[in-house]
Amino acid sequence: MSRLHTTGAVLRRHARARPYDVTLPLALERLSLAAPQPGEVLVRVTAAGLCHSDLSVIDGSRVRPLPMLLGHEAVGEVVELGSAVRDLAVGDQVVCTFVPSCGSCRSCAVGRPALCEQAAAANGSGALLEGGSRLRDGTGAVVHHHLGVSAFSEYAVVSRRSLVRIDHAVSPQIAALFGCAVMTGVGAIANTAALRLGETVLVTGLGGIGFAALLGALAGGASTVIAADVSDGKLSLARTLGVQHTVNVADPQALEQVRDLTDGGVDIGFEAAGAVAALEFTYRATRRGGRTVTAGLPHPEQQVGLAPVRLVAEERTLQGSYLGGCVPLRDIPAYIRLYQRGRLPIDRLLTHEMPLAEINTGFERLAAGEAIRQVVRC
Structure with a gap:
């Protein structure tokens, strides 16, 4: 696959005034998405959570390079594998993590992947771990990635090091929460x-x-x-x-x-x-x-x-x-097992579900303190 098109929620300006369901800081745009590079994966996003880390970019508390396709707490289905990816298969359900682990820097070497130095540099610049962006808008201009994920979209290209395979038995709207809220x-x-x-x-x-x-x-x-x-x-x-x-x-x-x-x-x-x-x-x-x-x-x-x-x-x-000091490949499956055994009733935290078209309403609810965790169905 060379390129496909996807609809995603793009932020082009920080600190727009509230209420967000009126000022509409996020606009749904038709974007082109490049094929995954050797160490990357194309994912069809099935659910993505709304988090204060997204909100802090919208309101300008965390300045990021714009335009940016937001969303970092997500789950999806593998659609296509880069040529170097051998341990996933098309159809796998995967949770996205917002700090990919390079595996070779000092932090990764001592078992602290949340502090991965290459990931911090990539996330700060709006790039993927392998470098650069796979997103372009209708004019051909670059659209930046949010924390290596950019999940408020139908499809996402992410580093293999940003993904954890999980059981299909966990519904997407619950599984998404393990990518940020639960881990953190x-x-x-x-x-x-x-x-x-x-x-x-x-x-x-x-x-x-x-x-x-x-x-x-x-x-x-x-x-x-x-x-x-x-x-x-x-x-x-x-x-x-x-x-x-x-x-x-x-x-x-x-x-x-x-x-x-x-x-x-x-x-x-x-x-x-x-x-x-x-x-x-x-x-x-x-x-x-x-x-x-x-x-x-x-x-x-x-x-x-x-x-x-x-x-x-x-x-x-x-x-x-x-990232809760987590090692995602170790901790996400462990937390999911606790959820499946009834010891982590994460489903009780899900207060709203909505289509992608209503995402600005969701962020207004979040800013007003009227929601705990919300997910968009992408």
């Missing part, structure tokens, strides 16, 4: 924070990643799990999922409530709100000797204020978590 949330608890049986956990910020972290903490044997958010509706859902305690962070006594519930603070505080105030709250709610982990992505100019003397004297840990 569950992985942050299991890998980055290294939850030990019986520890206490606070999760601040109940989006898709925060809820996935809650489920990961419950599945991993935490003795007490506390959910914190400003939405009473999301806190109510957290309680139905098995969380023992909830705290509305708009309450002036929220910090004291967490400390009272845990005899001075939690062992693990996880922040997924993407707001400095949420991270500072989570850090203060973590006990002496505890670990505070963040997967939030506030605007790059925002800064956190903390007292280094407490970091030292109380032997605190403050750590970032990207």
Whole structure:
């Protein structure tokens, strides 16, 4: 196959005003898609999730090269293989991961593929791991890839190193969530924070990643799990999922409530709100000797204020978590098995499904805090 055409949601300008269902920052365009290079795969996208990482590009918090075809949390079916791909077959169901692993840089060599240096350079420039873009618009101009995936489209060409084959028994609308929300949330608890049986956990910020972290903490044997958010509706859902305690962070006594519930603070505080105030709250709610982990992505100019003397004297840990510290080929199948056994009820997090034509409405819901995880059917 030389080239095919695909319809995708393209962003051409950052920071358009809300509401997005009126200003329409994403436009459906007919694009041409080059055939996969030797180490690449052509995928028919069957479902793609809407994530704050996409939203941060739309609102300008994360500046990326434009125009760009967005979408990074996705699942699809293999249509065509590059000549060097030997371990996949046409028809396989695959989850896309937003950090491909080159396998040869220092980070990959020490088992930290989320920090792959070649992937970081490619993702930052809007290219695929093998270099360049396979997308062109109607004038022949380059359209950039989003995090090596560009999933808000009927078809995508991605690096083989961005794909994990999974069981066909998992429905696409659920499988898509394992590509970002589940890896990031569950992985942050299991890998980055290294939850030990019986520890206490606070999760601040109940989006898709925060809820996935809650489920990961419950599945991993935490003795007490506390959910914190400003939405009473999301806190109510957290309680139905098995969380023992909830705290509305708009309450002036929220910090004291967490400390009272845990005899001075939690062992693990996880922040997924993407707001400095949420991270500072989570850090203060973590006990002496505890670990505070963040997967939030506030605007790059925002800064956190903390007292280094407490970091030292109380032997605190403050750590970032990207891709949940996951090794996707190892962790995605493991998390899917937990889901299939009923221990990670990820399906409870899916609040909306929509066709690609309604994607701007979906992002307005996300920006307004009215959704947990949404998927478009591509």
